[in-house]
Amino acid sequence: MSNLNIRKVAVLGAGVMGAQIAAHLINAQVPVLLFDLPAKEGPKNGIALKAIENLKKLSPAPFGVKDDAQYIQPANYDDDIEKLKECDLVIEAIAERMDWKHDLYKKVSPHIGAKAIFATNTSGLSITELSKGFSDELKARFCGVHFFNPPRYMHLVELIPTDTTQPQILDQLETFLTSVVGKGVVRAKDTPNFIANRVGIFSILAVVAEAKKFGLRFDEVDDLTGARLGRAKSATFRTADVVGLDTMAHVIKTMQDNLPDDPFFPLYETPAVLANLVKNGALGQKSGAGFYKKEGKAIKVLDPKTGTYVDGGSKADELVGRILKRPPAERLKLLRESEHPQAQFLWSIFRDVFHYIGVHLDSVADNARDIDLAIRWGFGWNEGPFESWQAAGWTQVAKWVQEDIDAGKALSKAPLPSWVFDGPVAEKGGVHTAEGSWSATANKFSPRSSLDVYKKQVFRAPLIGEAGADPKTYGKTLFETDAVRAWVDDRAGEDDVVIVSFKSKMNTIGPSVIEALTKAIELAEADYKGVVIWQTSALKLGNPGGAFSAGANLEEAMPAFMMGGAKGIEPFVKNFQQGMLRVKYASVPVVAALSGIALGGGCELALHSAKRVAHIESYMGLVEVGVGLVPAGGGLKEAALRAASAASAVNATSDLLKFLQKSFENAAMAKVSASALEARSMGYLKASDTIVFNVHELLDIAKKEARALSAAGYRAPLRVTQIPVAGRSAISTIKASLVNMRDGRFISDHDFLIASRIAEVVCGGDVEAGSLVDEEWLLALERRAFIDLLGTAKTQERIMGMLQTGKPVRN
Structure with missing residues (x-):
């Protein structure tokens, strides 16, 4: 298969989806032209320009770094249509109207490059119908590509061919979407609403029908159908509000219009409550009201009987809650x-x-796997519906379902098909097996895609019943403790890098983790090319990337605190610091494979690594201020070092404060990056660090980076013994600005004290400006500040508040 080199993409339509698709392509460093109609007044690119400006205000943020909006090139069909020839991929994303799309296709198709892929982002319209009127040559390069909203965060993209789409086009596009854009691609049949919306919207309609039947409130249903079932916290009706009730009504209408012979057709009638909300302009979150409405700080819920909003808070019964915690069967x-x-x-x-x-x-769908992955990735379920069925006992559940159908309790009289009860599925106990997943069309188990792009995924998205690799046991274990597993991928050519995976809660770091990490480094220095710190939680897509590390494990430090007070913690802190130095000065490269949160000590571990490979959804920060402390694992020391290095590079060591300012503010305000791209702009990632878009490729790329460093003759950095610091004059300057914030009551007295101690560390302490210190000096300043603050009542209040509520205490 020849490579598809996407040098530039055109997105046609600057609406909500089109603009956000463009934004995420920019995140992935793909140049984008964003087209819309010429504006009737003002600049002709006014519509596209306004859409780009609006992207900066959206939450959740479409951009990894807001300023990257500048890289989207606005365009209009009058002046810029010839520029379509420059694009290797053209994605149409205008409103869901077949006639409007056809009108646009007539306009743009003569200008699309001879080898470019043309794709439509539609949530359910027929791709074959949309291709009518194309030349045979363009039909071969046309397909559907359905992003889910919001495109940056939703893992699913459905790829929908027609009978005339070239297979090579699909393979190339799947490779691009998987690796460059970071998506989970499912190939769908060209049927109304494809896979995720077809099954997902049916499940919502079923919830609406059954909730009405059993007399349950919307908030009660959401408590029952959210996290308790391993589904998105927004559950059913909150999810509908977020998606948009007009959008949901449109998808339902597509099913009404195109599935008249479906045995479940009566259920496709738009629920009266939904129709009334849309009629009254209550479209959900975007209009301020839907099934829910925010009034002040209170969240009200719709009472369908009266049409008014009432106080929310209805919950699952305790008995039902206990049932939901039982094993599946x-x-x-x-x-x-x-x-x-x-x-x-x-x-x-x-x-x-x-x-x-x-x-x-x-x-x-072509097979059961595609349904399960589409629902997991598109609707945020931890398990797909076939997985849940199989986990609970395939044959028994099938009998129960058929009994309800026969008794008239189900939503349709259609019987379950014969393959459910007889043949390979029944014999194997479900649709997912070591051979693959069941295809009812082909009447056999279908294996996973063998495209080359998936060779980079050591652990592909697992399915219950499948023989996928378990990241907790895969490979050859070198040693394992209660806190850490050190292992190698024992495939030929892959067994030269030690992988360290933490086992502590939220991958926190205590003495036991430090000890095991040190042992793993010693093993690598003797027999391997490097070390990669990679957490199995990276694969939890429900919580983007899980946690790299939530920081120091303060629970392990509590016995020392109880025995010796704040001073008794000093050995714990010093051990942590020495562990970070061991990582930094290892004679083999230590690569941190980041995803999810890397906070406090987790961020410091990354800072001391030889290199960082970060998933786009990595959230880094030194957040100790939240518990009334200062970073003390070398994070402030590294800030001082990097500032000195940056100042020296431009011969400006006399103005060190300018180079310290950003690092000081990051720590003093406990700023956390909203993406790996922002972590780079904040200084937590270097320009030379690698950002990965598909979390399933993170481990493979981190291992390759470790090997590349080794092959290039990696040497640990030399220990710096003469670090110029900003000294007491810079501390005074910072404190003066803090006084203004304290006196203006923007920060509390304790905030002032903590920030002052951070300033003292990053500026090198009470010394003259330009004084030369070493790393141990700076680490000692960190320790002293940490222990002094730990001895204060207000810091202890913050720590207890965080442990009890999980939220920072302002005092």
Whole structure:
């Protein structure tokens, strides 16, 4: 397969989706032209320019760094249509109207490059119908590419071919979307609403129908169908509000218009409550009201009987909550047998979805895997519906579902297909097996895609029942403790780098982790090319990237504090600092493979590594201020070192404060990067560090970076013994600005004290400006500030508040 070199992309349509797709392509360093109609007044690119400006205000943020909005090139169809020839990929993303799309295609198709891929971002329109009127040559390069909203954060992209789309085009586009854009690609059939929206919207309609049947409130349903079921916290009705009720109504209308022979067709009627909300302009979050409405600080919920908003807060019954914590088979059995309306409701929505995917597998997807991954990645479920069915006991659940169908309790009279009860699926106990996932169309188990891009994924998204590699046991274990596993990928050619994975809660770092990490480095120095610190939680896509490390494990320090007070903590802090230095001065490269949060000590571990490979959704920061402390694992020491190095590079060591300012503010304000790109602009990542877009490629790329450093003759940095520091004059300057903030009541007296101690460390302490110190001097300043603050009542209040509530205390 020849490579697809995407040098530039055109996005047609600067609406909500088009603009955000453009923004995420810019995150991925792909040049983008954003087209829209010429404005009737002002600059002709006014519509596109306004959309780009609006991107900066959206939350969650479409850009990794807001200023990158400047790289989207605005365009209009009158002046810039010839520029389409410069683009290797053209993505149309205008409103979901077949006639509007066809009108646009007539205009742009003569100007699309002879080898460019043309794709439509539609949530459910027929790709084959959209391609009508194209030349045969353009039809071969046309397909659907359905991003989910918001495109930066939602992992799913559905790729939808027509009968005439060249297979090579699909392979190339899947490779680009997977590796460059960082998505999980599922190939869908060209059926109404494809896979995720077809099954996901059905599941919402089933929830609406069953909630009405059992008399449950919307907030009660959301408590039942969110985190308790391993699904998105926004659950059902909050999710609908976020997506937009008009969008949801449109997707339902597509099913009404195109699926008249579907055995579940009566359910595709737009629910009256939804129709009324849309009619009244209550479109959800974007209009300020939908199923929920915020009034002041209170979140109100719609009462469908009165049409008014009432106080929210209805929860799952404690009995039902306990049932949901039981193993899958027992859980479904108890829900089915209980007479509690909440339990009956939950059994009903499980049954309805199992019924639907059983009946529709052959028409909706090539195999069961594509349905499960589409729902997991597109709707935020921890398990796909087929996985839940299989985990609870395939044959038993199938019998229960069929019994309900026969008894008239289900939403359709259509029986489950014969493959559910007889043949390979029944014999294997489910649709996911070591051979692959069941294809009802091909009547066999279908293996995973063998595209080269997936060779970079040591651990592909796992499925219950499949024989995928378990990251907790995969490879050859070198040693394992309660805190850490050190291992190698024992495939030929892959076993030359030691991988260290933490096992502590939130991958926190205490003496046991430091000890094991040191041992792993010693092993690598003797027999391997490098060390990669990679956490198995990187694969948890529900929480983008899980946690690299939430910081120091203060629980391990508590016994020392109870025995010796604040002073008793000093050995703990010194051990942490020495562990960081061991990482920094290892004779083999130590590479931190970052994803999710890297806070406090986790950030400091990354700072001391030879190199960082970070997933785009990496959130880095020195946040100790939140618990009334200062960073004391070498983070402030590294800030002073980097400032001195930057100042020396431009011969400006007499003005060190200018180079310290950003690092001081980052730590004093506990700033956390909103992406890996922002972490780079904040100084936590270097320009030479690698940013990865697909979290499943993180480990492979980190290992390659370790090997590359080794092959280039890696040497540990020389220990710096003469670090110029800004000294007491710079401390005074910083304190003067802090006084103004304190006296203006922007910060508390304790905030002032903590920030002052941070200033003292990064400026090198009470010495003359330009004095030369070493790393140990700066580390001693960190320790002293940390221990002094730990001895104060207000810091102890902050620590206890954080432990008890998980939220910072302002005092």
